[in-house]
Amino acid sequence: MRILKDRSALLVIDIQERVLPVIWEHEKLVKNVTMLIEGMKVLGLPIFVTEQYVKGLGPTVPGIAASLEGIGRIEKSSFSCCDESRFMMDLASSGRENVIIAGIESHVCVMQTVIDLVRSGYHPVVIEDCISSRKPGDKSVAVERMRSEGAIITTSEAILFELLRYSGGDTFKAVSKLVK
Numbered sequence: 001m002r003i004l005k006d007r008s009a010l011l012v013i014d015i016q017e018r019v020l021p022v023i024w025e026h027e028k029l030v031k032n033v034t035m036l037i038e039g040m041k042v043l044g045l046p047i048f049v050t051e052q053y054v055k056g057l058g059p060t061v062p063g064i065a066a067s068l069e070g071i072g073r074i075e076k077s078s079f080s081c082c083d084e085s086r087f088m089m090d091l092a093s094s095g096r097e098n099v100i101i102a103g104i105e106s107h108v109c110v111m112q113t114v115i116d117l118v119r120s121g122y123h124p125v126v127i128e129d130c131i132s133s134r135k136p137g138d139k140s141v142a143v144e145r146m147r148s149e150g151a152i153i154t155t156s157e158a159i160l161f162e163l164l165r166y167s168g169g170d171t172f173k174a175v176s177k178l179v180k
Helices: 026-043 062-068 085-094 106-119 136-149 156-164 169-179
Strands: 008-013 047-052 074-076 098-104 123-132 152-154
Touching (some): 026 123, 074 085, 098 106, 123 136
Parallel strands (some): 008 047, 098 123
């Protein structure tokens, strides 16, 4: 399946202050997610952001929050984003069927969201270098499960160039600059 720009949206799941420090390779995760967000903004994709129990886990980390300026957050208490009616209404209103996913933790909120998106008729596209868990084993098992449930697994650079589709022009230059 070709992932097309006009059929896709980005979902950033729960990359929050009190959780991030214990996440495996968290500095790399922040760098990759920030690049992905900036690329999606250049490409003009809708961006959805969730935060799990903000009172306890804090807001989105500053490095990522800076890239999300002006984009509202959906606070949730469920693990799956799909159990939040506001997210599902916003996603349906966007008219997008491919949901590109970044976030934490891979084996909890990300995986449960992916499973529910598939069951709801969406196509989740998990960005492997933009998800993580506290333990690398939990992430690898989650990636296997998400793939078996029907998710497409790819990387941040691969998805940006797939959505871009053509070389040349200002958009290509902006995306190329991000991935260097």
